[in-house]
Amino acid sequence: MDNPKVYSYLRFSDPKQAAGSSADRQTAYAQRWAAERGMVLDEALSLRDEGLSAYHQRHITQGALGAFLRACDARLIATGSVLVVEGLDRLSRAEPVLAQAQLAQIINAGITVVTASDGREYNRSSLKAQPMDLVYSLLVMIRAHEESDTKSKRVKAAIRRQCVAWRAGTYRGVIRNGKDPKWVRWTGTGFELIPERAEPMRAAIALFLAGHGGYRVMRALREQGYTADQVPTTSGTLYKALKRPDLIGTKTLSIDGEEWALEGYYPALLSPAEYQQLQAANLNRVKRKGKGEYPGLITGLGLLYCGYCGAAVVGQAVLGRNRKADGTPQDGHRRLLCSGLSTGAGCDVGGSVSVVPVEKALLAFCSDQINLSSLQGAGDHLAAGRLAIATARQRLIDLGAQLERVTAALIAGEGGATPIAFVRAARDLEAQIAAARKEESIAEADLASRSRHNLPAIAEQWRHLVTGALALDYDARMQVRQLVADTFSRIVIYHCGITPETGSPHIDLVLMAKGGTPRMLRIDRKSGAWVAQEYGSG
Numbered sequence: 001m002d003n004p005k006v007y008s009y010l011r012f013s014d015p016k017q018a019a020g021s022s023a024d025r026q027t028a029y030a031q032r033w034a035a036e037r038g039m040v041l042d043e044a045l046s047l048r049d050e051g052l053s054a055y056h057q058r059h060i061t062q063g064a065l066g067a068f069l070r071a072c073d074a075r076l077i078a079t080g081s082v083l084v085v086e087g088l089d090r091l092s093r094a095e096p097v098l099a100q101a102q103l104a105q106i107i108n109a110g111i112t113v114v115t116a117s118d119g120r121e122y123n124r125s126s127l128k129a130q131p132m133d134l135v136y137s138l139l140v141m142i143r144a145h146e147e148s149d150t151k152s153k154r155v156k157a158a159i160r161r162q163c164v165a166w167r168a169g170t171y172r173g174v175i176r177n178g179k180d181p182k183w184v185r186w187t188g189t190g191f192e193l194i195p196e197r198a199e200p201m202r203a204a205i206a207l208f209l210a211g212h213g214g215y216r217v218m219r220a221l222r223e224q225g226y227t228a229d230q231v232p233t234t235s236g237t238l239y240k241a242l243k244r245p246d247l248i249g250t251k252t253l254s255i256d257g258e259e260w261a262l263e264g265y266y267p268a269l270l271s272p273a274e275y276q277q278l279q280a281a282n283l284n285r286v287k288r289k290g291k292g293e294y295p296g297l298i299t300g301l302g303l304l305y306c307g308y309c310g311a312a313v314v315g316q317a318v319l320g321r322n323r324k325a326d327g328t329p330q331d332g333h334r335r336l337l338c339s340g341l342s343t344g345a346g347c348d349v350g351g352s353v354s355v356v357p358v359e360k361a362l363l364a365f366c367s368d369q370i371n372l373s374s375l376q377g378a379g380d381h382l383a384a385g386r387l388a389i390a391t392a393r394q395r396l397i398d399l400g401a402q403l404e405r406v407t408a409a410l411i412a413g414e415g416g417a418t419p420i421a422f423v424r425a426a427r428d429l430e431a432q433i434a435a436a437r438k439e440e441s442i443a444e445a446d447l448a449s450r451s452r453h454n455l456p457a458i459a460e461q462w463r464h465l466v467t468g469a470l471a472l473d474y475d476a477r478m479q480v481r482q483l484v485a486d487t488f489s490r491i492v493i494y495h496c497g498i499t500p501e502t503g504s505p506h507i508d509l510v511l512m513a514k515g516g517t518p519r520m521l522r523i524d525r526k527s528g529a530w531v532a533q534e535y536g537s538g
Helices: 016-021 022-036 064-073 097-109 125-131 130-170 194-211 214-224 235-241 272-284 357-366 367-374 383-412 419-452 455-470 474-487
Strands: 006-012 049-052 082-085 112-115 118-124 183-187 191-193 251-253 260-262 305-306 313-317 333-337 352-354 488-494 505-514 519-524 530-535
Touching: 006 022, 006 064, 022 313, 049 064, 064 097, 082 313, 097 130, 097 260, 118 125, 118 130, 118 519, 125 130, 130 455, 183 352, 194 235, 194 272, 194 488, 214 235, 214 474, 251 474, 305 313, 357 367, 357 455, 357 474, 357 519, 357 530, 367 455, 383 419, 383 519, 455 474, 455 505, 474 488
Parallel strands: 006 049, 006 082, 082 112, 305 488
Antiparallel strands: 112 118, 183 191, 251 260, 313 333, 333 352, 488 505, 505 519, 519 530
16 A cells, blocks of 8 residues: 555535635645655645535535545555545534544544644544544534534525515526526526527437437437537436426426426426427337347337237347348348247247238338227227326325325324334325326326327328338337337237137237227238238227
8 A cells, every 4th residue: 555645635615715715725734734744745636526515415425525435445545644624614514423423434544634724633543632622523513514504594595585586576586506407598687598509409309209219319419510518418318308397498496395396487498388298208208128139119018918828929039140131130030929938828829920020010000090090999089098197196086095094093193003004004105196196197198199199190100110110220110119109008919810720821910009999900921911900899
């Protein structure tokens, strides 16, 4: 391990403080302290946390001090080293018990903490000789925490007053809480859109709504010449940005658990209808699972089942060297296989079938508006969505009533159950309520999406994607995959016909649309051409 060194740690909760003289003063103090004791000040290791709060512990979770503490635990800092800080409040402003534990963590690693403001030294030997220094350090930490806690409460109260005034229309200034979106800037009197940032964000939204995944959106934006400074740099940050209410100009913030939504705070990038459509796409977006070379159109969605044993049907790729001239796999090398064969579900038919004729038949079927209409049935094609919303809302009412009863029983101490049993029951109900709320949101978004789209437009979408999907174009297949998930609740395949027949020239499909009528489709095993179709009975 290296010889003991002197390290200087600087922290400013506001980066503007770094412009003052305290940083230079502490650096000079650390240099002098090291020189007087014949030690070396490590100036190569930058221990600076500018703009990171010690009250909220961001300097530990995100900053240099957290890295230093981890290095201490890993014994990467030589015993006998020294950490110079302006004061103990630079190390922590957390609750005193936590703050003192962090000081002890450094000291127990054999490192001395020196405070430049008063020249005190804290290490195991000095604290053993002068135990009152430990009491003094605790008093300093109590005062630092109380100061920050009082300031935090004042700031939160001021922000809350601004929020109330904003809603009342009496305040239109800046509310300093959270980060503003990258596509706006403050002019001194209000926010305005930044064209060179708003434009690529709109382009990203358009690509996402067209069915492209995050990675493809990012690649397309780069190909269009946008830089990392103009658009989100990762798929994850893109997905988060697509959910932000500030896309329609609404600023959201939380103050001690109280949620605020300030409409019209920013200039809107999208209209409310466009934003609702985007959130519906977010909720219903089908993710590509696995690392397959070609996305499956009907597999991996939890929709495709074997008609003989009821087990899930999965995709099976046999991608050897024998490919077509364009590099794509031979049709017979992409197959459908009943999972019951390997899981012991008892499928007695066995075998597999090429997925190509099934995909051709499904694409041709759904490209026809008449077929889509027949799938929806003669009734209201939005009825299922309304029923799903009503069911979720009734479940919320029932769960809320149960939670009220559990809470009342806990307060009254009835039933002889221990308090912890009531608490567990309440937590379980709260989890169920959260799940029911999510179901309600998904059902509402799905209904909104369906009500905005008519069948001719959807059929045109299918037609537009047929060629690309059959040519194994990644983007086209991902968009068809989404359409399949939006259209069907279940697809059942009988790969040797409903009545199993060895060497059958047919494959039978039962298509069950969301809220619609089941349809049976008999297709040619090789070409995928329709042989017959008929309505199901449900």
